[in-house]
Amino acid sequence: MTMHTHTLGTTGPQVSALGLGCMGMSALYGDADRAESIATIHAALEAGVTLLDTGDFYGMGHNELLIGEALRTAPAARREQALVSVKFGALRDPDGGWSGYDGRPAAVKTFAAYSLQRLGVDHIDVYRIARLDPAVPIEETVGAISELIEKGYVRHVGLSEVGADTIRRAAATAPVSDLQIEYSLISRGIEDEILPTTRELGIGVTAYGVLSRGLISGHFTGDRKLAANDFRAMSPRFQGENLQHNLNLVEALRKIAEQKGASVAQIAIAWVLSRGAQHGNDIVPLVGARTRERLAESLGALDVTLEAADLAAIEDAVPAGAAAGERYPAAQMAHVER
Numbered sequence: 001m002t003m004h005t006h007t008l009g010t011t012g013p014q015v016s017a018l019g020l021g022c023m024g025m026s027a028l029y030g031d032a033d034r035a036e037s038i039a040t041i042h043a044a045l046e047a048g049v050t051l052l053d054t055g056d057f058y059g060m061g062h063n064e065l066l067i068g069e070a071l072r073t074a075p076a077a078r079r080e081q082a083l084v085s086v087k088f089g090a091l092r093d094p095d096g097g098w099s100g101y102d103g104r105p106a107a108v109k110t111f112a113a114y115s116l117q118r119l120g121v122d123h124i125d126v127y128r129i130a131r132l133d134p135a136v137p138i139e140e141t142v143g144a145i146s147e148l149i150e151k152g153y154v155r156h157v158g159l160s161e162v163g164a165d166t167i168r169r170a171a172a173t174a175p176v177s178d179l180q181i182e183y184s185l186i187s188r189g190i191e192d193e194i195l196p197t198t199r200e201l202g203i204g205v206t207a208y209g210v211l212s213r214g215l216i217s218g219h220f221t222g223d224r225k226l227a228a229n230d231f232r233a234m235s236p237r238f239q240g241e242n243l244q245h246n247l248n249l250v251e252a253l254r255k256i257a258e259q260k261g262a263s264v265a266q267i268a269i270a271w272v273l274s275r276g277a278q279h280g281n282d283i284v285p286l287v288g289a290r291t292r293e294r295l296a297e298s299l300g301a302l303d304v305t306l307e308a309a310d311l312a313a314i315e316d317a318v319p320a321g322a323a324a325g326e327r328y329p330a331a332q333m334a335h336v337e338r
């Protein structure tokens with residue numbers, strides 16, 4: 001496995017070809033094993049992964065504390081290479097409920113102060129609001145991040161799940177390193193307008209849900225019991241007939257994977273990488289591995305080369321729009337700009 005690095009957008013940091021998304025280590029996919037989570041972060045850093053993604057609301061600070069511990073206990077050379085990307089702004093309640101987003105400048109600075117403390121770092125590498133706050137112009141939210149950059153607390157502005165108009169307004173306010181957004185074989189909504197916009201403006205993409213939260217990993221089975229605190233128990237794509245339809249797509253993908261001597265997850269990750277290959281490798285998948293075993297599998301995607309014939313076969317097996325069910329329940333879909 002060779003770990004290449006790419007610049008995130010024209011103004012962002014140099015990052016590894018794959019990033020590690022740490023969300024599932026603290027929230028949303030049922031319980032995780034803390035020691036294994038830290039071992040996974042260490043193994044990722046050891047393999048040359050430099051980008052760690054989190055959100056202050058993943059387990060209400062749990063994920064940042066976890067990353068902080070992993071960084072503190074990593075060898076100094078690895079710790080110094082690590083870049084932390086943080087999302088803020090989600091309002092939560094003690095029951096785990098979601099109550100909107102706060103992008104007011106004073107709130108941005110407060111969120112940042114707490115994140116720096118939990119992570120145990122003196123700066124955040126990329127800072128972004130998780131969803132647009134409809135009550136606050138994006139210029140004000142980005143302006144507050146710019147002030148944090150001037151003071152040295154943040155290095156780069158990022159965006160998350162926003163549409164072309166917001167991307168343009170943000171980029172007119174400050175240089176934007178990357179847009180974090182869902183992108184996979186079965187979530188291709190960014191291709192028509194959003195991706196051309198990021199490319200025009202020199203903004204990179206950090207893609208999440210590359211395995212559609214495990215659905216197209218090749219490991220998910222129709223009889224898997226999901227805990228009540230698992231997002232997938234409410235996700236339209238994981239329900240009843242939708243689930244069966246989507247798992248049938250995975251079986252079509254499995255045939256291609258077998259011919260390539262790769263796993264289904266590796267094919268799905270390699271496909272996302274291939275979408276940026278002609279554009280200066282502007283798409284960096286954030287893999288959501290939370291065990292060393294899954295991490296090793298994900299990293300193996302970097303050794304998979306998809307030729308034109310492979311890409312055509314994949315497109316045939318899983319054409320754009322093939323998935324059944326939206327990627328979020330309706331209430332959460334309302335917060336993503338399309």
Ligand SMILES: NC(=O)c1ccc[n+]([C@@H]2O[C@H](COP(=O)([O-])OP(=O)(O)OC[C@H]3O[C@@H](n4cnc5c(N)ncnc54)[C@H](OP(=O)(O)O)[C@@H]3O)[C@@H](O)[C@H]2O)c1
Nearest residue numbers: 021022023024053208209210211212213214217288289294
């Ligand atoms: N900006 C946003 O709005 C947003 C939203 C969501 C996530 N994110 C970020 O993106 C990161 C990745 O998202 P995601 O976790 O949904 O991505 P994902 O990679 O699509 O899904 C990860 C899940 O897939 C399963 N899986 C099965 N095989 C795997 C393999 N070989 N490698 C990795 N995972 C495998 C695991 O579930 P099991 O362990 O249950 O098998 C894992 O928890 C998150 O950690 C977070 O940092 C951002």
